[in-house]
Amino acid sequence: MLLILLQDYWGSLHTMSDQxxxxxxxFLPFAGAIGVMLCRRxxxxxxxxxxxxxxxxxxxxxxLYLRFLDGALLAVDIAEPLPGLTIRxxxxxxxxxxxxxxxxxxxxTSVYAIGYMRGHHELNQxxxxxxxxxxIGSTLGVAFAGNLLTLFLWYEILTIATYPLVAHAGTDEARxxxxxxxxxxxxxxxxxxxxxxxxxxxxxGSLDFREGGILAGKLDPAWAGLxxxxxxxxxxxxxxxPFHRWLPAAxxxxxxxxxxxxxxxxxKAGVFTVLKVxxxxxxxxxxxxxxxxxxxxxxAGSTILLASLVAMTKDNLKLRLAYSTISQLGYVVLGALxxxxxxxxxxxxxxxxxxxxxxxxxxxxxxxxxxANKSEVSDMGGLGRAMPITFGTFLIGSLSIIGLPPFGGMxxxxxxxxxxxxSGQWLLLCVLLIxxxxxxxxxxxxxxxxxxxxARDGTTYTHIRxxxxxxxxxxxxxxxxxxLLFFYPDPFYELALNAAGGK
Amino acid sequence: xIEQHLSLLLVVVPLLAAPxxxxxxxxxLPWLLTLIVTWLCLVIACWQLSVVIDGSxxxxxxxxWSPPWGIEYRIDAMNAFVAxxxxxxxxxxxxxxxxxxxxxIPLHQTSLFYSIFLLCLVGLLGITQTGDVxxxxxxxxxxxxxxxxxxxxxxxxxxxxxxxxxLIMGTIGATFLLIGIGLxxxxxxxxxxxxxxxRLHPILDHRTVHTGFAFIVVGIALKLALFPLHLWLPNAYKxxxxxxxxxxxxxxxxxxxxxxxxxxxxxxxxxxxxxxxTDHMFLLLGVFGVILASVAAIYQTDVKRLLAYSSxxxxxxxxxxxxxxxxxxxxxxxVHVFNHALMKGALFMACGALVYRVGSSRFEKLNGLGRQxxxxxxxxxxxxxxxxxxxxxxxxxxxxxxxxxALEQQSWFIALVILLGSLLAxxxxxxxxxxxxxxxxxDTALSVKEAPILLLIPxxxxxxxxxxxxxxxxxxxxxxxSAARLLGVAAYHE
Numbered sequence: 001m002l003l004i005l006l007q008d009y010w011g012s013l014h015t016m017s018d019q020x021x022x023x024x025x026x027f028l029p030f031a032g033a034i035g036v037m038l039c040r041r042x043x044x045x046x047x048x049x050x051x052x053x054x055x056x057x058x059x060x061x062x063x064l065y066l067r068f069l070d071g072a073l074l075a076v077d078i079a080e081p082l083p084g085l086t087i088r089x090x091x092x093x094x095x096x097x098x099x100x101x102x103x104x105x106x107x108x109t110s111v112y113a114i115g116y117m118r119g120h121h122e123l124n125q126x127x128x129x130x131x132x133x134x135x136i137g138s139t140l141g142v143a144f145a146g147n148l149l150t151l152f153l154w155y156e157i158l159t160i161a162t163y164p165l166v167a168h169a170g171t172d173e174a175r176x177x178x179x180x181x182x183x184x185x186x187x188x189x190x191x192x193x194x195x196x197x198x199x200x201x202x203x204x205g206s207l208d209f210r211e212g213g214i215l216a217g218k219l220d221p222a223w224a225g226l227x228x229x230x231x232x233x234x235x236x237x238x239x240x241x242p243f244h245r246w247l248p249a250a251x252x253x254x255x256x257x258x259x260x261x262x263x264x265x266x267x268k269a270g271v272f273t274v275l276k277v278x279x280x281x282x283x284x285x286x287x288x289x290x291x292x293x294x295x296x297x298x299x300a301g302s303t304i305l306l307a308s309l310v311a312m313t314k315d316n317l318k319l320r321l322a323y324s325t326i327s328q329l330g331y332v333v334l335g336a337l338x339x340x341x342x343x344x345x346x347x348x349x350x351x352x353x354x355x356x357x358x359x360x361x362x363x364x365x366x367x368x369x370x371x372a373n374k375s376e377v378s379d380m381g382g383l384g385r386a387m388p389i390t391f392g393t394f395l396i397g398s399l400s401i402i403g404l405p406p407f408g409g410m411x412x413x414x415x416x417x418x419x420x421x422x423s424g425q426w427l428l429l430c431v432l433l434i435x436x437x438x439x440x441x442x443x444x445x446x447x448x449x450x451x452x453x454x455a456r457d458g459t460t461y462t463h464i465r466x467x468x469x470x471x472x473x474x475x476x477x478x479x480x481x482x483x484l485l486f487f488y489p490d491p492f493y494e495l496a497l498n499a500a501g502g503k
Numbered sequence: 504x505i506e507q508h509l510s511l512l513l514v515v516v517p518l519l520a521a522p523x524x525x526x527x528x529x530x531x532l533p534w535l536l537t538l539i540v541t542w543l544c545l546v547i548a549c550w551q552l553s554v555v556i557d558g559s560x561x562x563x564x565x566x567x568w569s570p571p572w573g574i575e576y577r578i579d580a581m582n583a584f585v586a587x588x589x590x591x592x593x594x595x596x597x598x599x600x601x602x603x604x605x606x607x608i609p610l611h612q613t614s615l616f617y618s619i620f621l622l623c624l625v626g627l628l629g630i631t632q633t634g635d636v637x638x639x640x641x642x643x644x645x646x647x648x649x650x651x652x653x654x655x656x657x658x659x660x661x662x663x664x665x666x667x668x669x670l671i672m673g674t675i676g677a678t679f680l681l682i683g684i685g686l687x688x689x690x691x692x693x694x695x696x697x698x699x700x701x702r703l704h705p706i707l708d709h710r711t712v713h714t715g716f717a718f719i720v721v722g723i724a725l726k727l728a729l730f731p732l733h734l735w736l737p738n739a740y741k742x743x744x745x746x747x748x749x750x751x752x753x754x755x756x757x758x759x760x761x762x763x764x765x766x767x768x769x770x771x772x773x774x775x776x777x778x779x780x781t782d783h784m785f786l787l788l789g790v791f792g793v794i795l796a797s798v799a800a801i802y803q804t805d806v807k808r809l810l811a812y813s814s815x816x817x818x819x820x821x822x823x824x825x826x827x828x829x830x831x832x833x834x835x836x837x838v839h840v841f842n843h844a845l846m847k848g849a850l851f852m853a854c855g856a857l858v859y860r861v862g863s864s865r866f867e868k869l870n871g872l873g874r875q876x877x878x879x880x881x882x883x884x885x886x887x888x889x890x891x892x893x894x895x896x897x898x899x900x901x902x903x904x905x906x907x908x909a910l911e912q913q914s915w916f917i918a919l920v921i922l923l924g925s926l927l928a929x930x931x932x933x934x935x936x937x938x939x940x941x942x943x944x945x946d947t948a949l950s951v952k953e954a955p956i957l958l959l960i961p962x963x964x965x966x967x968x969x970x971x972x973x974x975x976x977x978x979x980x981x982x983x984x985s986a987a988r989l990l991g992v993a994a995y996h997e
Binding site: 081160174201 | 895922940941975976
């Protein structure tokens with residue numbers, strides 16, 4: 001019976017035209033949000049709506065992926081708000097990679113969130129699930145944006161939709177955090193990014209994403225560095241220092257938000273935009289020939305190191321992870337800025353590899369909060385023996401972030417390293433290596449302390465059990481994925497290679 | 504042939520209805536008549552725009568006296584566009600007015616209220632129709648005098664002082680305008696706009712013409728609430744009845760912007776703006792207006808006053824557009840005239856809904872009301888996003904054109920000021936959002952219910968229009984562009 005239903009469902013996806021499928025991927029989460037709001041009186045039904053929507057979006061994105069592999073041209077214009085500038089969706093390799101990551105992780109996070117939100121007795125859960133769906137819809141909008149205007153549109157909607165999620169708790173702290181969050185993200189996007197977009201449009205008369213970029217030959221190379229800087233800093237979601245403060249501030253949000261949105265969707269939307277601008281607006285050749293990246297790479301390099309150093313000083317686990325994210329985002333930005341084939345492959349791969357690893361860490365942090373009500377690393381001594389699965393997955397996630405085999409994180413670091421060699425930036429290679437050491441220094445103490453340490457007051461935890469089952473399932477899936485991605489990174493690798501120019 | 508008479512009908516219909524409304528018994532009957540009249544005006548305005556949208560001009564000779572001796576009503580795309588804005592806002596405001604007016608205006612005054620409302624509409628529509636500068640002055644006085652009365656009808660006694668303040672400032676402005684028109688008339692012997700433009704051309708260097716121009720610009724600037732002549736506006740918007748705040752905020756300053764454009768660029772000329780320091784003055788005052796009024800808005804503790812200061816800032820954007828004195832700049836100004844009417848209309852309607860439920864628009868009364876009145880709150884939120892200029896809303900389109908107009912002339916500073924202005928808008932709109940969404944609900948407010956559906960529907964029509972015209976700009980951009988070209992503004996060349 002169920003099988004026939006599934007078959008029907010699959011069949012109906014098959015009969016859809018490419019355009020319909022593409023629109024479905026972006027707008028289905030919004031429909032899901034409405035469904036969640038309608039079911040607000042029946043929590044179980046409401047969660048069922050979330051799960052169904054997430055699963056369907058996942059299937060839709062995967063079938064888009066299959067069609068994309070078949071070479072279908074997936075593009076659709078939905079409106080023309082400004083003469084000659086359309087709202088356009090188009091699937092290309094990089095966006096496909098990002099969409100795959102975001103949609104699969106949404107499904108997993110939904111499973112996790114149900115256990116977490118109930119276990120933690122959060123208020124306003126309907127609003128939470130509805131806005132979560134909208135945020136994912138916007139993320140897919142960013143991923144499939146067919147030109148810079150569309151990308152900017154969804155980028156801003158994503159900021160707005162996540163604001164109430166950050167302010168979720170409604171406390172003074174949450175209000176302050178949310179204010180910093182929206183303040184920095186809107187400021188950078190309105191003053192710097194929009195200005196950069198408008199300058200690009202004034203110069204070229206176009207905002208299309210094109211192979212080889214649209215600026216080459218139209219912009220005086222002397223100004224390229226400045227415009228590129230406007231883009232890099234204007235994309236505040238990429239959290240390049242000094243515009244990183246919003247990310248730690250966003251950690252007041254419930255953990256599923258930090259896990260999916262502030263380790264995957266929102267921040268990856270930022271670095272994804274950086275990659276898109278690099279590859280399709282500037283064009284890698286133009287960047288290297290004009291020297292637009294000469295001094296910017298040092299911003300990325302110092303972000304990587306400084307954020308790691310700050311992470312070491314943070315005792316609050318979520319804050320430590322936030323600074324770790326800033327540092328890891330720096331990797332992707334660096335990959336974009338170096339603008340060589342290998343570095344771009346590494347940067348693009350890192351979007352997916354870091355996503356799976358970091359979400360595991362956040363899941364574990366949330367599980368510790370729900371089960372043991374602890375958020376400070378120094379309080380976690382001995383906790384690992386009471387919660388072995390949680391701390392075990394945390395260990396796996398950490399190893400992947402550090403970049404050790406046999407975990408997926410190794411590949412992206414490998415290609416990034418090759419990228420620095422390819423462009424002759426030995427100093428940056430050192431930065432990457434030192435950063436890996438720093439990763440060890442701030443991530444591994446958590447599981448080590450958990451498994452081998454003692455609680456400060458000497459208690460052994462007998463009353464504490466593992467987090468709710470749905471949380472555990474989610475953590476195990478993502479940590480398994482980290483392992484799997486080492487042996488089988490091909491889908492992501494192919495897409496990354498394709499986006500980087502595939503030479 | 505009826506097309507010829509459309510321009511006159513737009514003035515005559517509400518003018519005839521006004522005295523009829525006054526003698527109707529108080530109650531819902533005057534409202535119904537006003538509603539019918541405003542909808543009729545909207546239909547006529549749409550029709551009129553559809554006739555002139557291709558760039559043609561309707562010329563109507565009042566009483567059969569041919570211009571330049573008789574009064575000419577002369578409609579091109581810009582006139583029709585502004586007339587459409589005014590009548591559309593009136594038509595959307597009227598369904599909203601029913602409940603709001605019953606709550607805020609004593610029953611025995613309602614027929615007078617609607618009668619004066621119609622007179623105000625006559626004035627505003629008349630300004631957009633006429634091609635004669637003295638006739639324009641007369642209509643401006645009709646609309647001003649009636650708006651003084653409408654503002655004075657506010658519930659609180661402060662409404663009287665606010666109306667008086669506005670009366671003094673408005674009268675000075677009107678006098679300046681009249682003096683200016685008189686001086687120009689003395690020099691040219693004509694009052695017809697087209698005729699004036701031609702006759703002024705050879706004598707643009709005359710002292711008297713310059714003096715007249717200065718008087719005219721200052722007079723209109725008062726009506727426009729251009730910084731630093733804006734002092735009358737915050738109180739006038741704050742203490743007037745909610746419906747009047749909506750109507751005036753969405754139309755009165757827009758019509759003043761139209762007058763400024765028509766007089767400065769239509770009667771005088773783009774060249775005149777460039778040889779005199781007018782463009783620099785516009786830019787200077789616009790920059791100060793955008794920054795200072797936005798900063799002032801941040802420090803308000805009352806939603807209505809906050810929105811009023813925001814209006815001053817938004818008008819300053821339009822003045823910046825004029826100061827850029829190019830096709831793109833004027834297009835931006837006209838697009839913003841339309842879009843700002845949409846956003847401020849929606850915001851003041853939401854504000855009126857709050858006043859309807861809790862009797863005040865002060866922040867301390869609104870704590871946590873977002874949860875009690877979700878639809879009103881969401882309306883404020885979306886219209887606020889439009890005010891900030893988030894993509895996907897009408898405000899973004901305006902901002903896009905303003906910044907492009909500035910970049911086209913390499914005016915980096917102006918471009919930055921425009922973007923900075925929208926940042927300041929983030930700050931003041933977020934103050935409202937935090938008060939309504941994040942502060943805990945006070946005990947007294949727990950019983951507050953969502954606004955009645957009759958207030959919500961017009962509000963949401965405007966909110967949806969904010970999104971619609973952010974995605975489909977065929978109407979706004981095309982009309983604004985052709986209107987800017989018809990004004991004889993040259994495209995900017997380096």
